[in-house]
Structure formats: C-alpha cells, structure tokens
Amino acid sequence: MSNxxxxxxxxxxxxxxxxxxxxxxxxxxNPATREKVLAAIRELDYRPNALAKGLxxxxxxxxxxxxxxxxxxxxxxxxxxxxxxxxxAGYAVMLHNTDRKQERIIRYIYLLREKSADGVIxxxxxxNEYETLSILKELKERVVVVGRHAVDFPAVMVDNxxxxxxxxxHLIGLGRRLIGCIAGPEGSTTAEDRLTGYRNALAQxxxxxxxxxxxxxxxxPESGYRLARELLAGDPRPTALLCAxxxxxxxxxxxxxxxxxxxxxxxxxxxxxxxxxxxxFDPPLTTVEVPMYDIGVAAxxxxxxxxxxxxxxxxxxxxxxLLVRGSTA
Amino acid sequence: MSNxxxxxxxxxxxxxxxxxxxxxxxxxxNPATREKVLAAIRELDYRPNALAKGLxxxxxxxxxxxxxxxxxxxxxxxxxxxxxxxxxAGYAVMLHNTDRKQERIIRYIYLLREKSADGVIxxxxxxNEYETLSILKELKERVVVVGRHAVDFPAVMVDNxxxxxxxxxHLIGLGRRLIGCIAGPEGSTTAEDRLTGYRNALAQxxxxxxxxxxxxxxxxPESGYRLARELLAGDPRPTALLCAxxxxxxxxxxxxxxxxxxxxxxxxxxxxxxxxxxxxFDPPLTTVEVPMYDIGVAAxxxxxxxxxxxxxxxxxxxxxxLLVRGSTA
DNA sequence: CTGAAAGCGCTTACAG
DNA sequence: CTGAAAGCGCTTACAG
Numbered sequence: 261m262s263n264x265x266x267x268x269x270x271x272x273x274x275x276x277x278x279x280x281x282x283x284x285x286x287x288x289x290n291p292a293t294r295e296k297v298l299a300a301i302r303e304l305d306y307r308p309n310a311l312a313k314g315l316x317x318x319x320x321x322x323x324x325x326x327x328x329x330x331x332x333x334x335x336x337x338x339x340x341x342x343x344x345x346x347x348x349a350g351y352a353v354m355l356h357n358t359d360r361k362q363e364r365i366i367r368y369i370y371l372l373r374e375k376s377a378d379g380v381i382x383x384x385x386x387x388n389e390y391e392t393l394s395i396l397k398e399l400k401e402r403v404v405v406v407g408r409h410a411v412d413f414p415a416v417m418v419d420n421x422x423x424x425x426x427x428x429x430h431l432i433g434l435g436r437r438l439i440g441c442i443a444g445p446e447g448s449t450t451a452e453d454r455l456t457g458y459r460n461a462l463a464q465x466x467x468x469x470x471x472x473x474x475x476x477x478x479x480x481p482e483s484g485y486r487l488a489r490e491l492l493a494g495d496p497r498p499t500a501l502l503c504a505x506x507x508x509x510x511x512x513x514x515x516x517x518x519x520x521x522x523x524x525x526x527x528x529x530x531x532x533x534x535x536x537x538x539x540x541f542d543p544p545l546t547t548v549e550v551p552m553y554d555i556g557v558a559a560x561x562x563x564x565x566x567x568x569x570x571x572x573x574x575x576x577x578x579x580x581x582l583l584v585r586g587s588t589a
Numbered sequence: 590m591s592n593x594x595x596x597x598x599x600x601x602x603x604x605x606x607x608x609x610x611x612x613x614x615x616x617x618x619n620p621a622t623r624e625k626v627l628a629a630i631r632e633l634d635y636r637p638n639a640l641a642k643g644l645x646x647x648x649x650x651x652x653x654x655x656x657x658x659x660x661x662x663x664x665x666x667x668x669x670x671x672x673x674x675x676x677x678a679g680y681a682v683m684l685h686n687t688d689r690k691q692e693r694i695i696r697y698i699y700l701l702r703e704k705s706a707d708g709v710i711x712x713x714x715x716x717n718e719y720e721t722l723s724i725l726k727e728l729k730e731r732v733v734v735v736g737r738h739a740v741d742f743p744a745v746m747v748d749n750x751x752x753x754x755x756x757x758x759h760l761i762g763l764g765r766r767l768i769g770c771i772a773g774p775e776g777s778t779t780a781e782d783r784l785t786g787y788r789n790a791l792a793q794x795x796x797x798x799x800x801x802x803x804x805x806x807x808x809x810p811e812s813g814y815r816l817a818r819e820l821l822a823g824d825p826r827p828t829a830l831l832c833a834x835x836x837x838x839x840x841x842x843x844x845x846x847x848x849x850x851x852x853x854x855x856x857x858x859x860x861x862x863x864x865x866x867x868x869x870f871d872p873p874l875t876t877v878e879v880p881m882y883d884i885g886v887a888a889x890x891x892x893x894x895x896x897x898x899x900x901x902x903x904x905x906x907x908x909x910x911l912l913v914r915g916s917t918a
Numbered sequence: 919c920t921g922a923a924a925g926c927g928c929t930t931a932c933a934g
Numbered sequence: 935c936t937g938a939a940a941g942c943g944c945t946t947a948c949a950g
Contacts, residue, residue, distance in 0.1 A: 287946085289919070290920085293920085308703065310703040310944095312644055312926085312944035315640040315942095320640070322683075331665045331669040333665070339660075339684075343685075352685075355684045356672075376639065513871075536810070537836075602937085604928080604929090604937090606936065608928070609929095609930095614929090618935070618936085637927080644927085647942080
C-alpha cells in the first residue's frame with residue numbers, strides 16, 4: 261500500500277501538491293502538474309489513509325449506532341434507513357449491540373469516543389445511570405436519540421401513545437369489550453407509552469382498566485406466546501388483545517390457535533410496528549405501522565445537520581398508522 | 590478531550606511513561622510513578638486516541654462486514670454472530686449493505702482499505718468482476734468469505750446441496766411426486782447449490798427434472814408469492830414445493846391459501862434457512878435449518894486466526910438439518 | 919503555482 | 935526506571 265510520499269516521489273512533486281490534487285483543493289495547481297500526479301496515483305493505486313486524515317482533521321466520516329439487537333427486525337429496519345442515508349452523505353457506520361445491558365452501553369460509548377466517531381445514534385435501551393449520562397454529555401452536539409429518553413438530545417420519536425389509542429379504539433369500534441394487553445417490558449419508554457395509549461382509550465370510552473387483563477412481555481415471540489396462554493386461561497378471558505409489538509402478537513396468535521380459538525372471531529389481535537412478514541401471516545396481522553426505515557433516515561439526517569453545525573430540528577415526531585388486516589373483526 | 594500530553598503534564602512525567610502505564614507495557618514503571626499517572630488519567634478521564642494508535646501500529650481493531658442487506662433476517666443473524674465474536678476479541682465492526690450491486694461492493698472494499706480495517710468478512714453477492722477481484726487480492730490474508738465463491742479465500746460454507754436433497758427426499762418419502770421448486774436468483778452460488786440438490790434428489794429417485802415446475806425468485810416473500818401463483822396455475826400443478834429460502838416459502842404459502850389450497854394436504858411446502866418466525870406460522874414451516882448465527886461466529890473466529898498470523902482453517906463446512914414441522918405431510 | 923515545515927496523538931528503540 | 939526523539943500519513947498556513 262503506497263502512501264502520499266510514494267506518489268510525490270513518482271510524480272516529482274511535493275506531498276503538499278499531491279494532497280491538493282487528491283482533495284481537489286481550491287489552491288491552484290498547474291494542469292500539467294495535476295496530470296503527472298493523477299498518473300502517479302493511478303499507477304500506484306494510491307488511496308489516502310483515512311486514519312491520518314482523521315487524526316489531523318478531527319473528522320472521521322464515521323458514526324456509531326448503538327442498538328439492543330440487530331437480529332430484531334425492528335432495529336434492522338431502522339439501521340438500514342440510517343445506513344442508506346449515512347452512505348449517501350459519505351459516512352461509514354459502526355454498529356454495536358447492547359442487549360439493553362447498561363455496562364455495554366457505557367463500553368460502546370467510550371469505544372466510539374476512542375475511535376473518534378463523528379457522532380452517535382442511540383436507539384432502544386435506557387439511559388438512566390449517572391455514568392452513562394455523563395459520558396454521553398461529552399459527546400454533546402454529536403448524539404441523536406431515537407425514542408423518548410430523559411435526556412436533552414435531539415430526538416426522533418414515535419407517537420406510540422396515539423397509535424395504541426387508535427388500535428384500541430378500533431377494537432372497541434368492533435364491539436370488543438374485554439380487551440387485554442401484552443405490554444412491553446418495564447422501563448422501556450416505548451412500552452410505557454403504548455400502555456398509556458391503551459389505558460387512555462379505555463378511559464375515553466368509560467371502560468375500566470383491569471390489571472388482570474394486562475401482562476408485560478420482553479418483546480419476543482416466546483413471551484407473547486407464554487403471556488397469551490396465561491391471559492386466555494384467566495378470568496375474565498379477553499376477546500381482543502393489543503400486543504405492544506408484532507413479535508409478541510405473532511406469539512399470541514400461536515397460543516390462541518393452540519387453544520382452539522379462532523382469529524379474529526374468538527380473539528382479535530392487534531400488533532405494533534408492522535414488521536415485513538406481518539402481512540404474510542394467516543390471518544394477516546392488523547397492526548400499528550411504525551415507519552422504521554424513515555425513522556432511521558430522519559435520525560441520520562438530524563445527525564448530519566447537527567454535525568454540520570447549522571440549524572437542525574431538535575425533535576422529529578413520527579405519526580403511526582393503523583393497518584387493518586385480517587386478525588381483527 | 591484530553592490527550593497523552595495533558596496526562597503527562599499533570600502527572601509530571603513524559604508521554605512515554607504515560608503510554609507505558611496505559612498499555613500495561615512490559616517495560617518497568619516505578620509503582621509510585623504509575624500511581625501518579627493513573628490518578629491523572631482518572632482526573633482527566635483520559636482515553637487514548639485510537640486513530641493515532643492505529644496509524645502507528647498499523648492495527649485498528651476494526652473489521653468490516655459486507656453483506657447485501659441487513660434488513661434480511663438471514664444476514665442479520667450472521668452479523669449478530671460475527672459481532673458477538675468480534676466484540677469478545679476486542680474488535681469493532683463496520684457494516685456495509687451492497688444490495689448485491691457490484692459497484693457498491695467495490696466502493697466498500699476501497700473504503701475499508703482507506704479506513705485501515707484489519708480484515709473483512711464478505712457474504713452474499715458475487716465476486717466476479719475483474720476489478721473486485723484485484724482489489725480484494727490486496728486485502729489477501731485479511732478476508733474471509735461466507736458461502737461458495739470462485740476465489741481463493743478462507744471460507745465458511747453451508748452444505749446447501751445436501752440440505753436441498755434431504756428436503757426433497759422428505760417430500761418424496763411423503764409420497765409427493767410433482768415437486769416444484771422456487772429457486773433463488775441466477776448467479777447466486779447458494780441458489781445454484783440448492784437447485785442442484787433438488788435435481789440430485791429427483792435423479793436419485795429416478796424422477797425426471799421438469800423445468801415447468803421450476804421458477805427463479807429474488808429471495809423476497811413477494812417473489813415467492815408471485816411465482817407460486819404461476820406454478821399453481823400451471824400444468825402440471827405441483828403438490829409439493831421446495832423454496833430456496835423461508836421468505837419465499839412464506840410468500841408461496843400465502844399464494845396457495847388464496848387459491849383455496851390446503852397446506853400441507855393439497856400442497857406441502859419446505860423452506861430453507863429457519864428464520865426465527867418460521868415456527869410461528871400456521872402451519873409451522875418445515876424448513877432446512879442453516880445455523881446462521883454459528884456461521885457468523887465461525888467466520889469471525891477464522892478471521893481472528895487469520896489476522897493472528899498463526900494456523901487457521903482454510904474451510905469450514907456447516908451441515909444443515911431438516912426440521913419437519915406442519916407445512917409438509 | 920510550489921514546497922518546507924509544523925503538527926494531529928500516539929509507540930518504541932535508544933540512550934542514560 | 936525515565937525521557938527525548940523519530941516516525942506513522944496526512945493537511946495547511948506560510949514563504950517564495
């Protein structure tokens with residue numbers, strides 16, 4: 261791998277001149293000289309070393325993403341949106357999975373700082389411990405969060421409450437009265453907001469909130485399956501279910517099927533997110549669409565604006581949309 | 590952000606000494622001096638700059654992954670395996686999606702070289718053009734490929750042929766005679782191998798290969814749906830279907846359902862890969878399990894060994910396993 | 919238009 | 935045990 265000195269030597273110029281033609285600098289370079297340099301670059305297949313450049317310029321054109329788990333389709337979709345946008349703007353992306361472990365969140369933030377990432381997008385998991393907060397603060401002006409967090413960073417958020425309310429309204433409109441909820445885990449603001457939306461819809465319709473109809477899962481299909489079995493074996497037995505994400509809804513439907521319940525007749529089920537395979541289920545899953553890809557795009561755009569130092573949105577709120585399909589009636 | 594000189598100043602030592610304590614070097618450092626340095630590091634919250642270190646040491650502890658699309662659960666699972674292993678060994682990961690575009694493959698390889706990635710794992714997509722090959726060669730001794738490629742790199746492969754043969758044997762054992770195939774796209778070695786396995790099984794059982802029973806999809810559920818409709822409207826109409834991946838199988842099942850066909854009675858369907866949600870379908874999807882996560886782990890281990898300069902496996906072959914569930918009978 | 923030189927933040931062979 | 939100095943590969947203000 262040749263470096264800038266090799267090129268300078270071969271073209272019989274200084275490294276300053278090579279740098280100027282490589283970077284298409286404003287500084288004038290004689291066309292003939294430029295040609296010599298270009299020829300040398302081609303011959304040597306020279307590429308500038310990004311580490312050296314980054315060290316000097318304090319800009320690496322690299323950003324970090326911190327998420328719970330890339331094998332979760334929800335985050336995979338967001339990441340794809342981020343990456344396409346990053347790529348279009350010349351940024352490369354480092355990816356880190358935390359499994360929502362505080363210790364790993366902290367470790368990755370430090371790592372990203374060591375590697376001089378220009379910025380960080382943080383999604384999923386909770387920023388609550390003092391250390392996490394204080395580290396993140398050092399990256400101030402370089403962080404965008406996705407979701408509702410108790411920190412003062414530019415954020416891309418989703419109207420989870422509104423979406424959940426709308427979903428329950430839909431169920432009520434269908435004549436369902438015993439509406440259960442498989443909520444997300446304690447501590448997740450997304451889970452809390454969706455649960456609040458569920459409660460609000462009940463309240464708006466003068467229906468009592470019954471804790472016996474509510475369980476908290478872990479977002480996984482397994483948890484949806486297990487909790488639906490509990491709920492459907494309980495008294496009162498719900499005739500409709502709002503699940504806080506599609507994965508749990510898929511698990512719940514399996515549980516209902518095993519108990520001989522027909523979907524949507526005996527049990528109507530609504531999911532949340534609209535993961536790609538939802539429409540391929542039997543019956544196709546009614547769900548609250550969250551535009552994951554667009555959220556990723558928006559987060560990256562926000563970060564780019566932020567790093568650019570100019571104006572930037574401090575908050576971008578995405579609305580959700582109820583997609584009525586076969587699993588409710 | 591403080592640097593090594595700040596620490597040296599505060600601790601009243603040279604930067605050489607700071608470097609020695611930071612790196613826990615073998616070079617002796619007086620315990621009292623060490624304490625002073627450690628205290629200064631703590632006070633300043635000093636972290637070494639990885640760019641400077643990488644530039645000097647020619648080792649960045651960063652690797653690159655090049656895949657078609659992270660929102661495809663198949664690759665998401667592989668990536669998770671790679672990342673967990675990389676993380677355990679202190680490597681960070683840069684991720685790039687190519688959508689199988691040759692131009693992007695080339696671009697990312699160059700980019701990874703510029704950023705001085707220590708190594709690259711390449712999966713999905715095709716390395717065939719001259720330019721791609723010649724660039725990759727520069728990274729020789731630093732690349733591991735996943736899948737069968739016409740290049741001489743250490744590789745992690747899957748017994749796709751064997752898996753497909755086994756799946757078709759299963760179908761034949763069930764008494765099915767008109768076995769169709771929704772294969773993967775032209776040019777993908779994975780697609781070719783799975784198709785070959787299908788043909789082999791037919792041949793072994795003295796059954797003729799009938800091109801009217803075969804279509805080529807794009808791996809997407811949509812393509813599976815569309816091609817299944819074609820196949821099921823054709824003559825002869827297949828009574829069983831081998832789909833080259835689960836996504837297409839899911840699409841095919843939807844098509845069959847819409848045509849009023851019962852699964853598995855009227856049409857038995859086998860997928861490939863065993864993506865996480867397959868067992869939640871109705872009926873649960875019979876499929877050929879590919880251990881994606883373990884493949885990622887193996888690829889990263891191989892790369893670590895390769896970079897370590899010692900011995901390393903040149904080829905690791907993973908066997909597949911038929912998972913018989915409800916979609917075949 | 920061109921180049922010598924300083925400096926980004928590190929590590930390590932060398933001298934003491 | 936400690937430190938001065940060279941050097942990794944770049945960019946850019948400065949002088950000419």
